[in-house]
Amino acid sequence: MRGKSPEMGDTAHQFTQIETCLAQLGQDGFLTPFLEMVEATGAAQIMVFSYTLDHAACLLSRNFRAGALGARLAAEYLDGWFRQDPLFADVLALDGGQSRPGDPADRMSADYRARFFEAPDLSGKSATLIAGERLRLAVNLYWADDAVRQPDLCALLARLALLHFEARPEHAYPAALDVLSDRERAVCLGMLAGKKAELIAAELGLAPSSIITYRKRAYAKLGINSRGSLFALCRP
Known part of the structure; x- marks a missing residue:
């Protein structure tokens, strides 16, 4: 009996991860398989x-690489800069059940682009906007310069995140602390x-x-480097 090819094995594992995510929606067991799927896309941070x-909140921040990618991305974004994000109006305009890729590239102000795209050590992001019964989300995958990108799962990841x-x-x-161990969370x-x-x-x-x-x-898991960034992530 011939063994499975690597591609077949990867696909089977992916289906297992999706099945586990669906079985663990809203529960602590959701994040482990979900974040494994995210990391497999090549993303440096989600x-x-x-x-x-009139408000933006962070529900999930997970850094997969060395370096505090989220410090500026989160703290300053949530401190009012989200209003200059072209995707802010786009996600609010969605009807429940709708989703779409987010592409703000041609609609950013110069200040917004410099602060959130040119200064961080990132080569870009893939955003998926999605709306449910209660929530309207932007699910962002941030790419490092040397990443081998596999963004095909973005829509699926966004749907799973919304359901969860x-x-x-x-x-x-706060939900952002779900990614931490019990001890790490208690300290935060x-x-x-x-x-x-x-x-x-x-x-x-x-x-x-x-x-x-x-x-x-x-801090390493959350992608931050200061107490101020922690407070920004955990705003209600």
């Missing part, structure tokens, strides 16, 4: 933003509560040096 008429976040129940912590929640490392360490029964380690790991 960020999922949700929008209302619409099914996700209200948590005691302590920081968001304004606690110093020594107090967080005492509450968790850890050494202060461990708090620094968990903070670094959390």
Whole structure:
């Protein structure tokens, strides 16, 4: 009996990941197979933003490479710059159930382009806009200069993200922290509560040096490099 070709094996694994995602919608088990699919596209980072008429929030930020790609992308974007994003009006105009690729290239202001596309160490992004019953999302895959891009899954990833976040129940912590381990999340929640490392360490029964380690790991996963960026990501 002949073995499966690599292509057949990859396809079977992909179907398994999709099946697991669908079975885990709204639950903690969703993110592991979902992020494996994202990383397989060659993306350096994924960020999922949700929008209302006057607000933008980050539901997911996951960096797959060294370097804090999300620090400027998230903190400044959520601090009002999203209103200059041409995709902001596009996603609000979608009817429930609709999705479309987002291409703002010819509609950016010079300041917006310089701040979010020319300065970061990225060669571009692929955006998919999608609307559901409650949420309107932009699912962004950011590419590094040397990435071997495989953007074919963008529409599927956006659909899975929408189903998941619409099914996700209200948590005691922001959705952006779902990608972290329990310890990493606890440290970030302590920081968001304004606690110093020594107090967080005492509450968790850890050494202060461990708090620094968990903070670094959390920042690396989220693609940020500062407390201010953490607060920006976790705005309600």
